[in-house]
Amino acid sequence: MIExxxxxxxxxxHLGRRLLSRLPNARAVVRSAAAAEVIAAGHxxxxxxxxxxxxxxAMQRAVEGxxxxxxxxxxxxxxxxxxxVDAHEATCTALAAATxxxxxxxxxxLSILGSHGRAANACLASKGRGEEILLASGxxxxxxxxPMVLGESxxxxxxxxxxxxxxxxxxxxxxxxxxxxxxxxxxxxxLATFNPDLPxxxxxxxxxxxxxxxxxxxxxxxxxxxxxxxxxLPLKIGMxxxxxxxxxxxxxxxxxxxxxxxxxDDDIEAEHAxxxxxxxxxxxxxxxxxxxxxxxx
Numbered sequence: 001m002i003e004x005x006x007x008x009x010x011x012x013x014h015l016g017r018r019l020l021s022r023l024p025n026a027r028a029v030v031r032s033a034a035a036a037e038v039i040a041a042g043h044x045x046x047x048x049x050x051x052x053x054x055x056x057x058a059m060q061r062a063v064e065g066x067x068x069x070x071x072x073x074x075x076x077x078x079x080x081x082x083x084x085v086d087a088h089e090a091t092c093t094a095l096a097a098a099t100x101x102x103x104x105x106x107x108x109x110l111s112i113l114g115s116h117g118r119a120a121n122a123c124l125a126s127k128g129r130g131e132e133i134l135l136a137s138g139x140x141x142x143x144x145x146x147p148m149v150l151g152e153s154x155x156x157x158x159x160x161x162x163x164x165x166x167x168x169x170x171x172x173x174x175x176x177x178x179x180x181x182x183x184x185x186x187x188x189x190x191l192a193t194f195n196p197d198l199p200x201x202x203x204x205x206x207x208x209x210x211x212x213x214x215x216x217x218x219x220x221x222x223x224x225x226x227x228x229x230x231x232x233l234p235l236k237i238g239m240x241x242x243x244x245x246x247x248x249x250x251x252x253x254x255x256x257x258x259x260x261x262x263x264x265d266d267d268i269e270a271e272h273a274x275x276x277x278x279x280x281x282x283x284x285x286x287x288x289x290x291x292x293x294x295x296x297x
Contacts, residue, residue: 004067009053009095012038014154015110016072018187020046029053029062029069053091059098068106070190071095071134074127076112077258080250084126084257092130096137107141108193109134110186113179113204114264115145122257124264135200142193143202144186147266150291151183157291164220164292166228172263174214174232179266181207182282182290192277203273209284210267223288235263 010016011028012035020026020043028039028048036048049062053073063069075087092109099107109131114121116128134141150157163169189205192198211219214230221228238259245252274281282290 005047005065007049007063007066007069008072009069009091010072010074011048012036013072014151015149015183015186015190017042018151018183019070019190022187022191027062027066029059054086054094056094056097056101059094060101063098063102063104066102066104068104068108068194069095069099070108070110072110074110074112074130076123076261077252077255078123079252084123088126088130089133092133096133096139099137099139104139106194107134107137107139108190109141109143110190111143111145111202112261113145113147113206113266113268114261121260121264123261131202135202141200142198144189144193145202145204146181146186147206147264148178148180149183149186150180150287152291154183154291156180160217160220161224161292163217164224164228165226168231169217169228170231170233171213171217172233172238172259173235174217174230175212176235176263177210177265177267178213178216179206179210179268179270180216180284180287181205181270182287185279185282188279189273189277192279195278198276203276204268205273205277206266206268206270207284207287208270208281211284219284220288220292223285223292235259 005025005027006023007027007029008016008019009029012030028046030036031053036050039046039048051058051062073091078084111127111131115124117132119125119128131143148156239256242254242256242259246255
């Protein structure tokens, strides 16, 4: 474990707040006063810095006195005012410069399963280019690529619970594959990267079971005691609707790139990364029991 304080960018998100519970001496790095208020409400007394993630000088001040940084910043949906290039490449460029200037020992970057710089999908390509920037920074960097993450009372768990409660549940390409991982396992994986014997590089971590979106919804329904009828719709219907929304709204509720990421078939051998990190993987049914019952309260 690296000695000293750890900075967490995007600390106001679900995973960031879980990390703060495990790392009480961490510094929360957020981009707005509203985000800082979230930290203050849930973790009073936490050292918090408000910065522009794309400003290398501001980022250097934010990580000053820290030994490492966990970079959780990223977006799934791009809008006209919040672009992938700014959320991913620009923040990683600023962080790499800040890390070199401040002498941090390690960067941990949370990315998306399937990301690489030449991906056809704009989000996955942007996230992949962010990975490349940090891996080339000269600072020890561990990239963790994750699929759907399910945690107590988080957005993904609430959305899954809502689908499972419907009498008739409409799913885009219900046969697409999901491999959800428990949020607590992701936190364990992040903290395990501080093993000094672990080299720089990328690890893809996921839950122990890959199954179709329809199967996942039915497994969730079993936990909740419901019996939805699954109706699969062609992905192109969603893509057409997203295209129209992009044309008429500066902040559409869904975009084509977002749907492509959500439609990514996640099916990897999960045990390898778990062994490398020395972490356990929560079985799917146990995961669903924990997160869905909490999300139903």
